[in-house]
Amino acid sequence: MTSKILAVDTATENCSVALKVGDETIARCEIAPREHTTKILPMVDSVLAEAGLTLNQLDALAFGRGPGSFTGVRIGIGIAQGLAFGANLPMVGVSTLAAMAQQAYRRHQADHVLATIDARMNEIYAGGFQRLDNGDWTTVVEEAVLPPALFNPQLANASWFTAGTGWQAYPDLISQLHLETTDSGVLYPEAEDMLILAYHALARGEAVDAEHASPVYLRDTVAWKKLPGRE
Template sequence: MTSKILAVDTATENCSVALKVGNDIIARCEIAPREHTTKILPMVDSVLSEAGLTLSQLDALAFGRGPGSFTGVRIGIGIAQGLAFGADLPMVGVSTLAAMAQQAYRRKGAQHVLSTIDARMNEIYVGGYQRLDNGDWTNVVEEAVLPPEMFKPDCGEGEWYVAGTGWQAYPELTSQLQLSVTESGVLYPESEDMLILAHHAFERGEAVDAENASPVYLRDTVAWKKLPGRE
């Protein structure tokens, strides 16, 4: 892997930045709810300084495209677009759910992963992934947002690892799957793992200009109780 790619992610409670140059990865990561806007740029400066590089020397900028918190996803893509515009870099969006699958592989050697994120409002973001021989991942359970009781994927056989906060928020999930699962210990996505996915996407020609980078919320509308007299 020779591409020089910077990845940033603020889609969940975790705030992270990572830079890959050749076989070297420099990463910063901190659980910092509501502090992403003050943490992320110093992290970017730190990894670039350690590598002795400037933004303009990179090949692409990757970002956590979601799903996750609406505010977190917007912060991440906004900061990533600002950096990419300034340095004239193409952008690559990476699924936060898929990034957790890669993290489960990095930590546990997982080849099949079911990722969930607590989406609040009694819903979860879900996705299932299988690792390919080239180190990339294929989506075998479509990414979606749904009530926990409706998550009953047809995963087939094999050893499946689980990752993300959804399993913690809804412990009953594992009992309804009808397959044996193993805990990965992964709760949040990290930019370090987005680099792998971003590299494959970049090699496939999936990078876009900064103005065309877009988030993936999965939940496009937020339901709330209307006040009397309001439409």
């Protein structure tokens, strides 16, 4: 089974890298809006140096596939593809929302998590996740981008942890759910939490060659139209 996985994520204001070597995890993380392009590669070099490894010695490369900032997601996948191409590594995309669920578990043993990210434009990215006995997660509320007022999933389990920036940006979200919720304190995804998700994805055979790695924008049409010269 794959044991040496590098994960990188720049999909939100947070910039993070993590390396799993057997049971050891080496991680770097920094809130650095608009500095991802200058921060991420030195972080990669740092974790590899600490582990005494080169890219060619790794088994796979995981990346935050989104949702998140259009620019941030593009930066992350572009850098990840460049690294994977150079070392001929398979790639696996990891949901940033699911990564926050895993982080809530790491911090609080949370096994039911509603994750949201402030998507700007009066919308949120949102999804709901339940932890399985094998340590993987299943999606119980499909990831979507929508106005906060429309996020009201019907859930059988009445007790949930919340994670992400959407809850702070739209405080009324909590009251409209009619659920028992606990704030996990998680605001942003971290590459460290993508490692376990990537491990399970790789076990399911979901790795792809670098040229086939793709982001998940959820709002890709709108983001595309916002680019200069696009309609």
